[in-house]
Amino acid sequence: MNKTDLISIIIPTYNRAHLIGATLDSIAAQSYADWECLVIDDGSTDDTAAVVGGYVAADARFQYHERPVDRPKGANACRNYGFALSKGAYINWFDSDDVMMVDKLAKQIDVLHSEGTNYCISQTMWVDKESGEDIGLRASAILSSQPLEDYMCFTIFWSILAPLWRRTFIEAHALQFDERLQQSQEYDFHIKALAIDSKYSVIHEPLAKMFKHEHNISHNWLYSDAKVTSNIVVKYRALKGYHEQLSLQGQVKVLEMVTLLYKDLLTMQRFAMAKYAYQTLLGMLPYVGVGRLTKFMFSIKVLVIYYSYRIFGKGYNLLKPISVE
Incomplete structure (x- = not known):
């Protein structure tokens, strides 16, 4: 050989x-x-x-x-x-x-x-x-x-x-x-x-x-704190590490993936993990090339939907992914 x-x-x-x-x-x-x-x-x-x-x-x-x-x-x-x-x-x-x-x-x-x-x-x-x-x-x-x-x-x-x-x-x-x-x-x-x-x-x-x-x-990984954390961490690291190599659309797409996961966690009433996702979303915003007002409004909606689910148990449409033309 x-x-x-x-x-x-x-x-x-x-x-x-x-x-x-x-x-x-x-x-x-x-x-x-x-x-x-x-x-x-x-x-x-x-x-x-x-x-x-x-x-x-x-x-x-x-x-x-x-x-x-x-x-x-x-x-x-x-x-x-x-x-x-x-x-x-x-x-x-x-x-x-x-x-x-x-x-x-x-x-x-x-x-x-x-x-x-x-x-x-x-x-x-x-x-x-x-x-x-x-x-x-x-x-x-x-x-x-x-x-x-x-x-x-x-x-x-x-x-x-x-x-x-x-x-x-x-x-x-x-x-x-x-x-x-x-x-x-x-x-x-x-x-x-x-x-x-x-x-x-x-x-x-x-x-x-x-x-x-x-x-x-199986989608059972959504019920595992370790697996959800890993999924979020990898997306955060990818955006932080390589945002300069991505188009604006690519940056927004990576943010969107964590946004949708955050909303899934809220619908499942997994509030501790949702809070972690919320904090990560705010940490990802500096690596997305949209304007300050867009980032501010997005961060406010991320917070509003969290408390809407905590208090009323609903509010999925209160937060939508950032869109760019």
């Missing part, structure tokens, strides 16, 4: 014994053979270790590791730990409930070789877990003329499994997953990468399948 072409596939997992077999089967079936697959267990209590152990025994390219106890629980710590253990010149983070098309690695590394870019994004197909039927693309587009802004605003999008990265790019810029986040961590990571280099290679063909099931379509 030529280590200069070795691809490291890094998979965090937690209690996925019933799902991870299909993921590992798709990796074993890759037409490109120079890979290692590191499964990092986040403390599973099911048969994950035994299932993965079978693959390790059958194929030395598979590895099973447990997240060290001195690292915080969560997929982000597992991804960072897996990267530290990996030896490949190319990196593909992946999830333990999705599958690769047989030529994913081969096609992406060929493009990176030929185009010399730092990473290659491929399309992803949504698949219904129960029926096995293709539902459609994960996102309608993965390329635009302003990828940082359009990714930040969800005009283009890809998930963790889509990119193949050059290790040199990740190491040169010390890119890591924020281990404090419990939501929007992929979004955060990809924004940081795009802010450094937005000239990536693209394969519009779906090279991975993402299964849509109860756990990845």
Whole structure:
């Protein structure tokens, strides 16, 4: 095996014994053979270790590791730990409930070789877990003329499994997953990468399948303080860190996303988290290029809707996102 072409596939997992077999089967079936697959267990209590152990025994390219106890629980710590253990010149983070098309690695590394870019994004197909039927693309587009802004605003999008990265790019810029986040961590990571280099290679063909099931379509995260906080923090950091690279419309769109989340929290009567969102909205305003009067009126309405819900339990239309022509 030529280590200069070795691809490291890094998979965090937690209690996925019933799902991870299909993921590992798709990796074993890759037409490109120079890979290692590191499964990092986040403390599973099911048969994950035994299932993965079978693959390790059958194929030395598979590895099973447990997240060290001195690292915080969560997929982000597992991804960072897996990267530290990996030896490949190319990196593909992946999830333990999705599958690769047989030529994913081969096609992406060929493009990176030929185009010399730092990473290659491929399309992803949504698949219904129960029926096995293709539902459609994960996102309608993965390329635009302003990828940082359009990714930040969800005009283009890809998930963790889509990119193949050059290790040199990740190491040169010390890119890591924020281990404090419990939501929007992929979004955060990809924004940081795009802010450094937005000239990536693209394969519009779906090279991975993402299964849509109860756990990845649930809105229960809105009831988790940690996940709501993570979502808000990432949007705030994105706007603060990169507002100068965004158009006014892009700045307003990022503010709008937190505004709508704030209103959802109010309708759910999650007032403590709504207050946190309210404070964050005020902190985001300096990074939005609208006039002082517009900012003042917006901040007043943010406060009015809060007390309207606290007192009357209604008032959704009292606050509308800032609009720009």
